[in-house]
Amino acid sequence: MTALPTSPRQPEFGRKLDLKQGRIDLTHGAGGRASAQLVAELFAPAFANEWLAQGNDQAIVPMPAGRLALTTDSHVVAPLFFPGGDIGTLAVNGTVNDLAVGGATPLYLTAGFILEEGLALADLARVVTSMAQAARAANVRIVAGDTKVVERGKADGVFITTAGVGVVPEGVRLDGAQARPGDAVLVSGALAEHGLAVLSQRENLGFDSSIVSDCAALNGLTVAMLAACPSLRLMRDPTRGGLGNTLNEICAQSDVGMRLDETALPLRAPVRAACEFYGLDPLYIANEGKLIAVCADEDADALLAVMRAHPLGRDAVRIGTVIDDAYRFVRLTTSFGGERLVDWLHGEMLPRIC
Amino acid sequence: MTALPTSPRQPEFGRKLDLKQGRIDLTHGAGGRASAQLVAELFAPAFANEWLAQGNDQAIVPMPAGRLALTTDSHVVAPLFFPGGDIGTLAVNGTVNDLAVGGATPLYLTAGFILEEGLALADLARVVTSMAQAARAANVRIVAGDTKVVERGKADGVFITTAGVGVVPEGVRLDGAQARPGDAVLVSGALAEHGLAVLSQRENLGFDSSIVSDCAALNGLTVAMLAACPSLRLMRDPTRGGLGNTLNEICAQSDVGMRLDETALPLRAPVRAACEFYGLDPLYIANEGKLIAVCADEDADALLAVMRAHPLGRDAVRIGTVIDDAYRFVRLTTSFGGERLVDWLHGEMLPRIC
Amino acid sequence: MKYVDDFRNSEIARGMAARIHRAVERRRRYRLMEFCGGHTHAIARYGLTALLPPQIELIHGPGCPVCVLPVGRVDSAIELALDHGVTLCTYGDTLRVPGSKRMSLYKARAAGADVRVVYSVSDAIALAKAEPAREVVFFGIGFETTTPPTALALAQAREMALDNFSVFGNHVLTPAAMRHLLAEDADQSARLDGFIGPSHVSTVIGVAPYRAISRDFVKPVVIAGFEPLDVLQSVLMLVEQINQCRADTENQFTRAVTEAGNTRAQALVHAAFETRDSFEWRGLGAVPQSALAIRSEFAQWDAERRYALVPRVAADVKTCQCGAILRGCAKPSDCKLFATVCTPATPFGACMVSSEGACAAHYQYGRFVAPALSSARAPRAVTSA
């Protein structure tokens, strides 16, 4: 044999990918040379880890003892980039958080990319870099991936579906069905910032504000919470559908109701103003770096203290109490002392005139 | 409390989803009532299993001892339905197979759906039913899922990204890097049938034939092969990019070349004819129910016998031999005794005039 | 939020409530209609009913321009989008409004129609300018508040000779509806002791139109802001008028409503629109002189003429009690369909369509003791966020 390197290698690619000016075309999805080049010059260096580097059809990874937590989310946000993040940070944190709120330690992610023909490679590179950074920050490895390219007009830039694998330590048993009357309902910080940050970038709707997506990985916070609070019943991240819809989900699962205190809801001034502008209800707007926790009433203060000691829980507050309710309603005591229902979201949150 | 049932439940949905005439609209993706209804009336009954039924942000599942295998694939086939299968069967089998060819026992799948506004609910129901059937047939559970809806013209009916989790039994160590000069290269059956079955349904290209997608779950076959052949180096499913590209991947990983025998390649007559019609090379056309295996030369016959005893390996044949080659070329000995290279696929496989 | 939060002070509200309690005469009933959904919203959202003495009964009026859009007009909008292949630009509120045969603009989109949500009519004008090959129709809905921007758009379209733009006009007039409620039958009139008058509508049209109503029907009207303190103050003002047997039009919302209103806006509206002889209101039926049509000078930009839309007559759902509710003769919980098959996600009638509708507001904010829930007991969710 000649002096060729003995390590496995790609086919020759000719010139390098033009990550500044280039665009995705259909050849990048056809599974041949151009697909391999995209992987070799963009994904592999960004996500580098030994399992990914195996280059097999599957990653084979070690797994600590415990039960396995699995989750998946598809990400389709438009625009792809928004104040505080992009679809890449979202794709990592969204899935990490769904593991973390189950009490799991997130370990591995897989990522499936659906790219629209014509996507600027620079945009893709930016998204991939964000994913790599977010994965490092959350201490998870992206161990398997897939890329498809569809014709222009058959996707919207890039869609990313991540799946996550985590391990649930012995003794941890969180479940959306465990809320009990009397329990405290906590939220880790200010609401509705992700959804409004995205909305602020939409054509025709564009507004300027200091609102930045709260997109963040919550597994550091959840570890601290699990350690501190043995009575923790459940956690959940109020993403799509917002706090309002997520609390209704919990009430349905646990066969309880809730009573919230409107004055306790953490809403920053620009969020209130932007919602007023467009007729939106902040209770139904997505968060991507917040969690809801339900715990025994007597442990609530201690848990809040632990949450507030973590950078992502600094503004944690108790927003209400689980109650016995045959209708499983989420009831809000208004600042006027009245009451209203916080129902399941119906339809979309759209700007309204009335 | 009243006599309400004590089991958790959905919000009231009003009338049922119209699975015959209805269409996906944006509310089905907004995370509120309509999203919950889609899950409750379509996905949950189809995929029913205890972990999915937990309704948490993550499924927490038991896991036998062993190393963990992880994989993902995004599925974007057009049209959605084709002879022998649909995007649903593909989404399950494609991911099951990527686990199986790693020597893993596939256990759990997650599924992320991206739906285009306007998708007929009947089509979605058909796809979901196919997935459920395929999952049962492959003995895997779909334990977590997600659904997003994008505006018309921003997707193509439905995209499905599945991720798979399997366990690799003790002692099994397959790897694309393990092919050694002298090893036998086997394929489990006739080539190029999936890709042509899909192509036959494309507008403008439509042809009639008996060609049917080979889409199938290979985990039964791989179990038999693993049990029978201790020298098994690796398996791989030659999907996108076909046999030609997949063999090049293996050569690159293992730092070897291969010599194939053209007369041994299993190609059925209609496949050869359809390729001749459109100027396509069957070596680069996708398979979805076939695998390539590499094993020690001396074990090849025994392994072939085991493969042929399985319904999905009935037409298994040896197609070539691994060789020492500094250039890692896949060389094909033609039926004329000449030689040609089977290179990496470049570009797409498109119908040609010359 | 300046000039907003100040009017939401719960401390003052409690004091106001005490004052109202003191002001009411024990044996008397005060049946007050809040005409506008904005007031309905504030009442439900802040739980004001609980603060008021039992003598005061608040009756929800037909003041939601989305809810009152009749089936036939929704059908025509769907026809424009589906059959005429136009790009229909609309405020987000209209997407769920039911047309006939369970259609809606949401479903029309799913069936292939190009329906776009805009925040402002200017967005529709901009789209038409940017894409001359596209036929853009703006779905003009709303009360007098929303009409001036549409009138301005028509004036701009003419000025720019923008010939791929038109307006499907459905703007309606609040005083006409108030008169209709009072005039239709004597019982009705007798059942109402006063009106909490429109807020932002009045910013545009001023106080004068209500003075005539007070005089003609001998009913007190207090024009009120949409914040909870505005509502409470207006209730107090109405109680005082009723106690004193007065029937005047008074203005609580002085910070945004003048006697003459916004004359510039009025002139623009007058230039582009004329009054229709009659117009169908969902729940109310035909109401004379209650809506605007685009003037013939703007025929080219009038989608009704441009696409030769044939008026569609389609009946409201029979069991729906909206008509009675809008007239103040029934409550949402009186309707058999309420919260069973008629929900905000699958609305049947006017009152459930917008979150400001009486049924929707009751569903969202006031349904503390719900009727027997639907028996749909579906399995749990497969997907989670």
Add this chain to the structure above:
Amino acid sequence: MKYVDDFRNSEIARGMAARIHRAVERRRRYRLMEFCGGHTHAIARYGLTALLPPQIELIHGPGCPVCVLPVGRVDSAIELALDHGVTLCTYGDTLRVPGSKRMSLYKARAAGADVRVVYSVSDAIALAKAEPAREVVFFGIGFETTTPPTALALAQAREMALDNFSVFGNHVLTPAAMRHLLAEDADQSARLDGFIGPSHVSTVIGVAPYRAISRDFVKPVVIAGFEPLDVLQSVLMLVEQINQCRADTENQFTRAVTEAGNTRAQALVHAAFETRDSFEWRGLGAVPQSALAIRSEFAQWDAERRYALVPRVAADVKTCQCGAILRGCAKPSDCKLFATVCTPATPFGACMVSSEGACAAHYQYGRFVAPALSSARAPRAVTSA
């Protein structure tokens, strides 16, 4: 496959090869140009070179209509799709053909152009009929084989008054290119001992055009089918002619080529097209009388006129040896760019563009000892199928 597999019999091939071995004169060289890419393909695909005696040298000709498309014409196609906003319908072969500035139709699509792969020109006609608002341009490329369907499409477009359809015509003529190769310089002519003549081209144009070439340049031509046995038989026929000092045109492909060719197709082509004075061939430069232009009677359906395309002159890549290779003066491995920066995925020259090009065929089928490979040593794949 009937009439296909019969001509791929390897047993007979070995016998044919033995006969050729016996037929060649030991000291003689037989330099035979296979004009068509189809023959190049068969030679590479079946490894025929290995079967032939060393005296026979096969030289790849310019017979790939995609490869010879010059940069300027590709640029014009891209201009049509990107700047004139038409829907460009094209055979799949053209998508990777490089224009200037590293553009291609693949990249034009990515940049927003509406470029659609069709299997047949009829698909383009059908699209234009179905969508009258769309301007459809068919990218007409190919030799005499592919021209008649384009001619028919022009006739149909005229008959149907299909005024949103046109053809960007780039059809080229093989005999003109053969003549050019022989006429251009005496050396070139001296280096070729005979031609394996076109196969399916000849089905259309018949035998006559080659008789004139045999006569004018005293070169033997054997019209040959594209199957491997056809090639071997034709080589034998050429060897025999050369041994006998004959320079005739003979027809091995009698099953599909007649003396007169397909006169119906010829008439259709003649009605729609006329000969251009000169046309640029990638690798060969300007070749007189070597291509067809759409007749002025069809001006309305001629994209060149319709969109007032200005002829674009763009040079081939300098270091590319295509010109020499197409003339038979160099081999792919003589080119510095071969398999380093010029690959089928990133082709520079005519010979790498289509899989039938000499460089592509050598890359795919014959690159047993590759030149020093590029030093790109990228990490392994993250994704796997």
Add this chain to the structure above:
Amino acid sequence: MCLAMPVEVIELLPEQRARASVDGVTREISLALVDNVVPGDFVLLHVGFAIGKLDRAAAEATLAQLAELGRQPGEGATP
């Protein structure tokens, strides 16, 4: 109802447009329906248009009235 909110005009722009602000959220609005607006004025914003000016003196007067009316009997209110 007709959603509208008081916003402060912070900058006049060409073509009868302006920047308006509430609590740090700003966006462009149209002043085509109102006369004589200057930065610092509050206007009532509806579907992107100022539909009227807010009379700050009247607003303060209403607030003063409300404060007065809302005072509990024991707090020494004037009648």
Add this chain to the structure above:
Amino acid sequence: MCLAMPVEVIELLPEQRARASVDGVTREISLALVDNVVPGDFVLLHVGFAIGKLDRAAAEATLAQLAELGRQPGEGATP
């Protein structure tokens, strides 16, 4: 080259179209460029069009020639 293959016409269709078949794969083709084709004829198919008829007698003759030429010397070939 110009990809073309012999296909058998199995059914004539209106408007100069036909169904053609090879080894169980069938599709519609155009006969507009050729004369007098009947079912059972083989035509040369290129980009959806029959560009010429296949002369079956000539094909058989060529095959016979090839068989003859390809016979190894020891096999008793005629010259």
